[in-house]
Each structure stands twice: as C-alpha cells, then as structure tokens.
Amino acid sequence: xLDIKDLASWLPMDVVKLYEVEGIKEFxxxxxxxxxxGLLEGRNMLLAMPTASGKTLLAELxxxxxxxxxxxxxxxVPLRALASEKFDSFRKFKHLGVKIxxxxxxxxxxxxxxxxxxxxxxxxxxxxSLIRNGVSWIKDLSxxxxxxxxxxNSPDRGPTLEMVITKxxxxxxxxxxxxxxxxxxxxxxxxxxxxxxxxxxxxxxxxLREGVICCGRVIFPDGEASLDIRRDDALELxxxxxxxxxxxxxxxxxxxxxxxxxxxxxxxxxxxxPELKALSLRILSTxxxxxxxxxxxxxxxxxxxxxxxxxxxxxxxxxxGFRKNKIRAIASTxxxxxxxxxxxxxxxxxxxxxxxxxxxxxxxxVIEYRQMAGRAGRPGLDPYGESFLIAKNNSEMHxxxxxxxxxxxxxxxxxxxxxxxxxxxxxxTIASDFVSSRxxxxxxxxxxxxxxxxxxxxxxxxxxxxxxxxxxKGMIVDDLLPTSLGVLVSxxxxxxxxxxxxxxTLREKTRSSDLTLMHLITMTPDMDLLYxxxxxxxxxxxxxxxxxxxxREENYDWLLREVKTTNMLMDWISEVKEEIIGNRYxxxxxxxxxxxxxxxxxMHSLAQISKHLDLGLTYRxxxxxxxxxxxxxxxxxxxxxxxxxxxxxxxxxxxxxxTNLEKLKKADPAEIGRLIGLKMAQKVMLQLKNEEI
Numbered sequence: 001x002l003d004i005k006d007l008a009s010w011l012p013m014d015v016v017k018l019y020e021v022e023g024i025k026e027f028x029x030x031x032x033x034x035x036x037x038g039l040l041e042g043r044n045m046l047l048a049m050p051t052a053s054g055k056t057l058l059a060e061l062x063x064x065x066x067x068x069x070x071x072x073x074x075x076x077v078p079l080r081a082l083a084s085e086k087f088d089s090f091r092k093f094k095h096l097g098v099k100i101x102x103x104x105x106x107x108x109x110x111x112x113x114x115x116x117x118x119x120x121x122x123x124x125x126x127x128x129s130l131i132r133n134g135v136s137w138i139k140d141l142s143x144x145x146x147x148x149x150x151x152x153n154s155p156d157r158g159p160t161l162e163m164v165i166t167k168x169x170x171x172x173x174x175x176x177x178x179x180x181x182x183x184x185x186x187x188x189x190x191x192x193x194x195x196x197x198x199x200x201x202x203x204x205x206x207x208l209r210e211g212v213i214c215c216g217r218v219i220f221p222d223g224e225a226s227l228d229i230r231r232d233d234a235l236e237l238x239x240x241x242x243x244x245x246x247x248x249x250x251x252x253x254x255x256x257x258x259x260x261x262x263x264x265x266x267x268x269x270x271x272x273x274p275e276l277k278a279l280s281l282r283i284l285s286t287x288x289x290x291x292x293x294x295x296x297x298x299x300x301x302x303x304x305x306x307x308x309x310x311x312x313x314x315x316x317x318x319x320x321g322f323r324k325n326k327i328r329a330i331a332s333t334x335x336x337x338x339x340x341x342x343x344x345x346x347x348x349x350x351x352x353x354x355x356x357x358x359x360x361x362x363x364x365x366v367i368e369y370r371q372m373a374g375r376a377g378r379p380g381l382d383p384y385g386e387s388f389l390i391a392k393n394n395s396e397m398h399x400x401x402x403x404x405x406x407x408x409x410x411x412x413x414x415x416x417x418x419x420x421x422x423x424x425x426x427x428x429t430i431a432s433d434f435v436s437s438r439x440x441x442x443x444x445x446x447x448x449x450x451x452x453x454x455x456x457x458x459x460x461x462x463x464x465x466x467x468x469x470x471x472x473k474g475m476i477v478d479d480l481l482p483t484s485l486g487v488l489v490s491x492x493x494x495x496x497x498x499x500x501x502x503x504x505t506l507r508e509k510t511r512s513s514d515l516t517l518m519h520l521i522t523m524t525p526d527m528d529l530l531y532x533x534x535x536x537x538x539x540x541x542x543x544x545x546x547x548x549x550x551x552r553e554e555n556y557d558w559l560l561r562e563v564k565t566t567n568m569l570m571d572w573i574s575e576v577k578e579e580i581i582g583n584r585y586x587x588x589x590x591x592x593x594x595x596x597x598x599x600x601x602x603m604h605s606l607a608q609i610s611k612h613l614d615l616g617l618t619y620r621x622x623x624x625x626x627x628x629x630x631x632x633x634x635x636x637x638x639x640x641x642x643x644x645x646x647x648x649x650x651x652x653x654x655x656x657x658x659t660n661l662e663k664l665k666k667a668d669p670a671e672i673g674r675l676i677g678l679k680m681a682q683k684v685m686l687q688l689k690n691e692e693i
Contacts, residue, residue, distance in 0.1 A: 002032035007061070010040045014096055015064055019057075023380070028054045030201035037197050040065055042176045044196035046149070048184040050204045051374035052343060055180040059145045060090070062178055066142040067098045067118035073143035075121045076164065078151050080104045081315065083121050085341060086147075090119055103130070110135055124151075124161040129493050131167050132428050139171050149179035149190070150367060152449060153412045159421035162414060165194075166448050167434060183370040186411040193452040206377035207384045210405045213237065214397040218388065221405060233390060234261070237348055238268055238329055246345030246382065247322065250331045251372050253351040253361075255307040255588070259291075261331035261350070262298045262305035269302040269328055276300055279321050286313050289579045289589050299327060306332040309588025334364070334372060347376040347387040352400065366409040414450035417459060420525065422466045423496050427475055431482040431490035438480060473500050488612050492605040498524035502606050505551050506615050515549045517617065517624055518569050521602040522562040523551060528598060529561040530568060533586060539563050568592070569599050573627040575647055600628040635659070644683055649676045664688060 003026045007016050027035065030047075031054045039045055039058055047055045063073035075090075077083045087102040094100065101117030103126050111130060114120050115137030122130065130138055146165060152158045169175055177194055184190060184200075191198035211220040213233050218225045227236060234250065241248040252258040280300040283292055295314060298304050304318045304327050321327035322342055334354070336342060349372055353361040369389075377385020389404060391397035415421065426441075435441040445463070446456050470476045475486030475496055482490070489499045501524050509516065521527060532539070539560050543550065553559040568585050572592070576584075581592055607621035623634060630640045632647040638660050639650040652675050658664050664672070665688050673681035 002027045002035060010065055011061065012068065012096075015061075018092065018096070024057075028205060029203050030054070030199060031058055033201070034058050034197075034199045035061075037199065039178070044177045044194055046179045046181075046184070046187055046191040046194060046196045046198045048181055048187045048198065048200040050202065050208075051182050052206065052377060052379050053201065053204055055182075056086075056089075056147075059147075059178055059180060060093075062143050062176065063119050063145065064093065064096075064098065066176075067093075069142075070118075071142035072115070072117070072137060072140060073119050073145065074127065074138075074141050074168070075119060075145040075147065076124050076127050076161070077121065077147045078124060078157055078161075080123060081312065082147070083123055084316075086121050090121070093119070112136060115140075124157060124164050125493075127164045127168075128160050128428070129491075131164065131171075132432055132490050132493065134432065138168070141168065141172050141175055144168055144172075144175055144177045146177065146179045148181060150181040150183050150412055152190075152414065153367070153410070155415045155418070158415035159418065159425060162416055162449050163425045163429070166444075167429075167432075169194075170434065170444070170447065182374050183367045183409045184412060185409045189453065190412060190449070193449050204377065205379045206382055208373065208376055209384060209386045210373055210388075211386065212389045212391050212397045212400050212405070214391040214394065219397060219401065221401065232264075234348060234350055235264065235268060237346065237388065238265060241346050242269060242328055244345070247325065247327075247378075248329045248346040248348060249336065249342065249344045249372075249375055250329065250348045250350060251334055251336070252331055253333070253354040255309050255333055257350070258305045258307050258331040258333055259294065262303050262329075263294070265303040265329050265331070266298060266301045273302070273326060275324070275326050276302055276321070279317060279326065282317055283314060286311055286317075287578060287589055289582055291582075291588050302327055303329045303331075306330050306336050307588075307590075308333065308335055308594075309590045311589045311593060314589075334368060336375075343375050343378040343382075343385070345376070345378065345382045345385060347373055347385075349373070349387065349389050352389055352404065363403075366404055366407055369404045370409055414448065414453055416448060416450040417462060419462055419466060420495065420497075422459075422462055423469065426463065426466050427470055427482075427486055427496050428490045430470075430476050430480055431487045436480055441480060470496060475499075485612060488608060492608060494602065494605050495525050498526045498602070498605070499609060502609055503613065503615075506610070506617065509551065512617060512620075513549050514573075514620070514624060515546060515566065515570065516551060517603070517606065517621055518599075519550050519562060519566045521599055521606060522565045522569075523553060523558075524602060526598065526602055527565065528595065529558075530565045530585060530587065530591075530595070532557075532560050532564060535586070536560070536564060539567075542567065565595065568595065569628065572596060572631045573624070573633070575632055575651065596628055596631070600625050603628055639664075642684055642687055644680055645676075649680065652676060661688060 004016055004019050004024050030049045034045055034047060039062060047058060049055050066073060075086060077086060083102055083104050087100060090100045098119060099117040100119050101114045102121045103111050103114055104123050110133045112135055152162055177196065179194060187198045187200050209220055211218050213227060216227055218227050238248055250261055252261055277300055280296040283296040283299055286292055295304065299321060306315055306318050318330065319342055322330055353363050356362045373387035376387040389400045391400050429435055429444060435444050445451055445459060471478055474483055475489060476482050489496055502520060505520050522529060543563055553562060568581060571581050578589055578592060582589060603621055603625040607618050607625060610621055611618040626637055627634060630647050632640060632650060636647060636650040636654055639645055639653055656675055658667060669681055669685050672684065
C-alpha cells in the first residue's frame, strides 16, 4: 500500500503535511496504481474512476509537482460553477507559495496576467479563446488536466473540448495530459488518442448500492427490501433518509418538478436551525423574485431546489447549505450531477426520461444515469451510498435494472463533424496560424479524436463547404490565410455565421434604431432565444406595429422567438424590474442573466465589426452593450462607472439631480447617504476623492 508519506520522494514535506491535516494517511488502490504507473513521472493518464475515488487528488499532485519546478498547469472544467469550486478548493495551496488563477469570461481578452499563476482554472470555452487570442503562456504549459473528459460526447461542448486538447498537445509536445472521468466505456480508444496510460477501476471508498423502487419494494441486483409506502414513494424514501439523519438528492426531469418536489418536502422536514434562517435571508437578498421567495421558504425548513433558472449566487448558497449538512434534501434538475462535489447518502432519480426538443420524452443515457447515481455516498460520513430509480410496474423495473444498473455506459464519440462546429473551429484554427494550407489542415485534422475514431476523409465534403463559406464571406483567402476580418471574428469568439448575419443585415438597412440592433443580435445562431408560449399573442401585433424597425427574417416562427427575446432585452435596458420581466416573459432570474450576458457579448461584437468595416454604428452598439451590461438607460452610464453603484442606486442619484460625477463631488455626503445608504455613500465619496474611476 502507498502511504501519503511516500509523496516525499517527489514533493516537499509541506505538501505531505497538508494532506495529513486533511486526514489522508494512505492512497486508495486506484490512486496508488496511477502513481505507480508514472503519474508523477510525467506520464499521460486517463483516470476512469468512480466519483469520490480520488481523481482530483491525483490531478493536484501532478500540478503541485510542476509548480515547485516553476512551471504551469491548466485545469479545464465544463462549467463556471465547477471552476469556482475548484478555485476555492485549490486556494489551500497558496500558503505553499503556489499561485492560483481562474478565468471563465470575456472571450476576447488576452489575459496575459493569468501567466503569473502556477495553476490556472478555465472552462473549455475560455481555454479555446485564450488559444485564439494567442496568450504567450499557453505555449509553456507543463500539465493539462481535463475534468469530465466524457463531455467529448456532448454535441454542445464536445467539439470545443476536442479542439482545445488537440491544439494544446500540438503547441506543447511535451505536455502531460491527465483526463478525469467517472464514466468512460471506450477508455482504451481515448487513452490511445491521448498517448496515455489507462487507469480504470470500479473501486469506491464507500459501497454504492443501486436499486429500483417498484410497487412498495426496493429491488437490488442481489435481493430486495420492502418500503412502507402510504402516499408517495419519493416522500417515503425521503422520510426514511431523514430518520437516519442523512441527506438525499432527488433528480427531477424539469425545473417545475424540482420546485414542486422541494415544496412537497417542506412538510417532511422540521428544523429551527438559526443558520437556515440566515441562509434564507441571504437568498432573499439576491433578488425580489417569486422564485427567490419560494427558495427562501424551502431553505428555512431545511430543503431546497436547484436548477439553471436560479441565479449563480443562489445556486452557490444552496450548495453551501447542503455541504454544511444544514439543507437535508435538494430536488434538482440533472445539472447538479455535472461534476459539482455534492454527495449525499441517497440519490433518487424520479424520472429516467426528459424532454428533448423535436423528440418528446426520451430516456437519459447510461452515462448520465451514472453521473447522478455516483453522487450517492459521502466519504467519511456515510457507511454506504444508495441510488434509486422508480418503475411503475415489474416490466419497467426489469428494463431499468438491465439497462441502467447492470448495463454499460455508451461509448464516447467525437461530435466534431457538425458543420456549425467546424465553421467556428476551422476559422479559429486558420486565424491562429495552426494551419496555412489544405495539406497542413488535413494533417491537423488527422490528430483529432474524430480522426482517431473514424476515417478523417469522411469530413472532406463538410470541410470543403465550410472553407468555401469562409472564403466567400471574406474571412479567409483561397490559400487558407486569414483576412483581418477572419482574425477579428475568431477573437470575438462568435460563430462566423453570426458575423455574416450582422454584416449583411446592416449593409441592407438604411436606418437602424436601438430596436433594430437589438433584434439583429437575436437573429444570430449564438443567441439562445426564448420560447413562444400560449400567452404570447401580443408578439404578432408588435411585429405589425414595428415592421419598419425590425430586420428581415424569412422564418416567421424564428421571428416570433427573436422578437420576444428582443423585447425582453429592451425592457431590461429600460430598467424594468427583474421580477416584472420574469412574470411578463415567464422566465427565471437565471435565464434573464444568461440572455443578458450573451446579448452584451454579441452587441460588443457588433460594435467591433462595425468599427472594422466602418459601418457607422460603432458608438451606438458599444453604448447599447454597456446598457445591456448594467440594465440601464444611457443617462446613467456615467454614474454606473462607480464601483458598487447599480442601476437602482444610480437612478435614485440621477432623480435627485446628481446627474454626473462633478455634481456628486460637490454633494453633501449626508444627503448621498440618505439616498443610497451611509456605507455606500462613503465608498462613493472615497472613489471620487481618489479618482479611482
């Protein structure tokens, strides 16, 4: 057995002591195997190991080893929330003299400052943008950690992740790559592509029992037990879990079901914990929306819901409360299973089907099931973990047992072949000087995971269509050299088709209002549009009334969604309250935030394209981007430069006559305090005095 003290052969004793303080005395068997097979000698590794079996610790050791040699590591994660979680976790290394950096936003920034850190955490999209923008330190990486490597299989994230890995290996031939995943069936194929050792194991520090609840019974592969069901199987399981002083995660297939389940659970949990009351008040302080009030009420009773409609700060508070064992049960959509470290004694998957646009309700993959089931069992806290599916009858029970519990996860397949993915990534590859001819392009493509799995010539016709498009639209020339426009579009991190829509629409419009420009960015493939619902009959009337200002759109169904999204954004920059926007468009605060972030990025891109092509709309688009950022009118932008001043405080100051910074400098601090609060007034006056803005 390999003890933690044995690390002294590779790392300083301070590192050994750090892990000893955390209670780690010896390595788990799969951890020991990875170290014995060369993890700390620079060997590439694919670690296909269950949740909680210690993959992250192995990644930490590899990064610390090179950090003490003055070298850098990049840790790639799929989600911003996961990046923040890793950043908080890795900060324990600061007292060892290891600097930690994180970057998840602003895709057109170069971020050279990140190179001052030994460990850098980024999403795959941000890592892609760093490569496109040519940051110097990206060529000096020693270790690359890819968390949730199975997401190569994702149609959305897979192509970007695959291209990032391919490019980083090309830029850094001696790079050590360590892939982490709990669910990879074709691990040998992936390891072969990466030139990596495959360490695969089913070992877990805590036994996981997987079963199906059916007709009052809990059926496991090796037997069954009875469940006293009086009303609702899920409620009975929760009641039994809470009676054991344990925690439970309940995965629902929709946001509405997650919220409804959490509300149901309120009657099952009795808690007067003052920390829950404080947590509930912190939720209310994040916004005056109906969903915030509902979540606060649930949390005050020790339960919660968790989904993408919540604001990031709301999700973080729920996660913190659960980790501290204050929140006993969370009803969540499957987003919670995507890598976040939130284990529980039990996991209940209430529905194994979910809605897919154009397909209706479809079964989840075995990979996704394993991600959810793997949350069961808290190391050091639980004697075991249990996960359950629910079946309506014996036939369904046998089907679930065979397919999910006893079945194998699906193979990981490259998703690089889609035309939309290739359109974006081929331009970036050409603009970043990775290739300069069709021959070098083919050679580059031959190093991708797609080419490793399938004949790369299958891509030829798609690649030719994409190259013809890029040449025709002026982003590259025939000999595969980028134009200045192509370089700009690549660095802005937008789909080349988005840029084409912007350019061609602006060129055919003689006059453009704010509404015209806002509608324009919603026409691009980069914008996630709001869905049309039964109560949205007003949209057609709006289209008739504003036909001259709106842009030409051939597809009327798309036009309806574009105009709804445009109106939401116009309300946002008109300072309509978030709660009113949420009710008017039937969306959650988290949805508002995501649409706003995307719109700001696209409007900024529109300004840059206008500037590059001298289209005459640069100032207006840039001002609109600022207004989208703050959710405010143009008259507040000067005041909003002050730190801590949001649109509500800025409007109060403006209405009181403090319309610019000069007037604020001359103001009575006591009067400003009455308007925006004494502490904030002091901060504002200090900023003005120090001329920090």
